[in-house]
Amino acid sequence: MVALYDTASGVRRELLLRRPGELAMYVCGPTVYDAAHLGHGRHMLVWDVARRFFASRGLAVTYVSNITDIDDKIIERAALLGIPPSELARMEEERWWKISDELGVLRPTHAPRATEYVPDMVDFLRRLAEAGAAYEAADGLYFDTSSVPGYGLLARQSLDSLRAGARVATNVAKRAPFDFALWKAAKPGEPSWDSPWGPGRPGWHTECVVMSLDLLGEGFDLHGGGMDLAFPHHENERAQAAAAQVGFAGHWAHHAFVTAGGEKMSKSAHNFSTLASLTEAHDPRSYRLLVLRSHYRQPLEVTPETVSQAEEALSRLDAFARRFAPEGPLGIAVAPEEALLQAFVAAMEDDLDTPAALAALFEALRSANTLADGGDAQRAHALARAVLECFAVLGLEPAAGSDASPEVKELLRLRDMARRDRDFAAADHLRERISALGWVVEDTPLGSRLHR
RNA sequence: GGCGGCGUGGCCGAGUGGCUUAGGCAAGGGCCUGCAAAGCCCUGUACCCGGGUUCGAUUCCCGGCGCCGCCUCCA
Numbered sequence: 001m002v003a004l005y006d007t008a009s010g011v012r013r014e015l016l017l018r019r020p021g022e023l024a025m026y027v028c029g030p031t032v033y034d035a036a037h038l039g040h041g042r043h044m045l046v047w048d049v050a051r052r053f054f055a056s057r058g059l060a061v062t063y064v065s066n067i068t069d070i071d072d073k074i075i076e077r078a079a080l081l082g083i084p085p086s087e088l089a090r091m092e093e094e095r096w097w098k099i100s101d102e103l104g105v106l107r108p109t110h111a112p113r114a115t116e117y118v119p120d121m122v123d124f125l126r127r128l129a130e131a132g133a134a135y136e137a138a139d140g141l142y143f144d145t146s147s148v149p150g151y152g153l154l155a156r157q158s159l160d161s162l163r164a165g166a167r168v169a170t171n172v173a174k175r176a177p178f179d180f181a182l183w184k185a186a187k188p189g190e191p192s193w194d195s196p197w198g199p200g201r202p203g204w205h206t207e208c209v210v211m212s213l214d215l216l217g218e219g220f221d222l223h224g225g226g227m228d229l230a231f232p233h234h235e236n237e238r239a240q241a242a243a244a245q246v247g248f249a250g251h252w253a254h255h256a257f258v259t260a261g262g263e264k265m266s267k268s269a270h271n272f273s274t275l276a277s278l279t280e281a282h283d284p285r286s287y288r289l290l291v292l293r294s295h296y297r298q299p300l301e302v303t304p305e306t307v308s309q310a311e312e313a314l315s316r317l318d319a320f321a322r323r324f325a326p327e328g329p330l331g332i333a334v335a336p337e338e339a340l341l342q343a344f345v346a347a348m349e350d351d352l353d354t355p356a357a358l359a360a361l362f363e364a365l366r367s368a369n370t371l372a373d374g375g376d377a378q379r380a381h382a383l384a385r386a387v388l389e390c391f392a393v394l395g396l397e398p399a400a401g402s403d404a405s406p407e408v409k410e411l412l413r414l415r416d417m418a419r420r421d422r423d424f425a426a427a428d429h430l431r432e433r434i435s436a437l438g439w440v441v442e443d444t445p446l447g448s449r450l451h452r
Numbered sequence: 453g454g455c456g457g458c459g460u461g462g463c464c465g466a467g468u469g470g471c472u473u474a475g476g477c478a479a480g481g482g483c484c485u486g487c488a489a490a491g492c493c494c495u496g497u498a499c500c501c502g503g504g505u506u507c508g509a510u511u512c513c514c515g516g517c518g519c520c521g522c523c524u525c526c527a
Contacts, residue, residue, distance in 0.1 A: 043527035161454050226527035306464050309477040355466050359475035369491055442489045
């Protein structure tokens, strides 16, 4: 049983599956108009780890994450750059996938684009209009939030109490501040599609409803995203589904933000660092480890120092993997230590408690080293295998042992001979030459070893 | 103004009414090693402030102070 905090009910509760053995999850993807920053990275990694974990438990996971490729921001930015919005979107989408791959994030099962769903969205909006949940105004079609009982659920506030907090002068065309655009009439020069309400484009909140229902079906299991999407975006999705009388997400999960100097990292606050700048300077796995060391519902402070700290921890994992490499000289075929696997699963099933899971793994890592130091190879390997299996579930694989060049290997051979002859001056000199070529030599009871 | 969250050792970050007081990184000492690397062991006055409840609170309650999020596009 997986306990997961549910934003709609405000408590941690069991993640119930529509169909046993299958998990249908939807996670709101990016609006592609600019480079992805560390906050987006946390987002990708949190849900990547969630789906990897669920899959490791034997669930058939269908993971859908959309690409918003038509939106005000895209139109604005494209105009600034003097290129068509569609070109900008395609370019930025490519960048998104590139960085996602670099972070080792598995591609979604489906990654639908909003522009590919416009006719379906128009159909859906027609249904909303027929249900009396939409009204036309001068600049488009709007959703009538008062038509949905319990509007405000995901904000955990009533419509009245939300109204009390309205801070911004709202669009005068709307009847009420929280009503939102379903269809935006096109202004001259803007991309547009035909509709019963004239040429225009869909409002942002509609694509996710239509695409999730199309690809996952009614009453899918889990809907995820950043906490900033809970209200109004997700609430608006929920409201539309309710108005159309279709079953929507059974469970809502939201993750907290990346902070910089205690403040939410965001494009509008101009306090963001791009993921690309991080992966250029650090092992991309270090960010995954850093993200997983905190709980997904807690804010996470990211600084160059914390990234470096994670990178150091990672080198320990890599050294560990070298020591217990299945194909290495110490390689012993044993079953993974069951107790650790169970502890790992228990932590993950407890609202995806990756900090607890990692604590257990690092503790086990130390135990395995201690056991191996003490000569208990069997138990050490059983534990090590479990450790590495669990890290793999989290998407943290040891660094691939890239092959040293023939030159380096020859130098190592010469050094081994020098050491055997106890000519340590020569051995040390050779080690320096190897080091200058970017390799570290480790002497072990079973012979010398190279790594980057 | 409404709703919600946070304040933990040099840094990051879990957690708990008392028990061996997570884990990572860093620091100091030691073991191992020809020397390293890797590994292991040991060490450090941690829980924002003030009340209250309690035999006992970092943990529960009340009140402060400070910080942050959502209510507007936003992972």
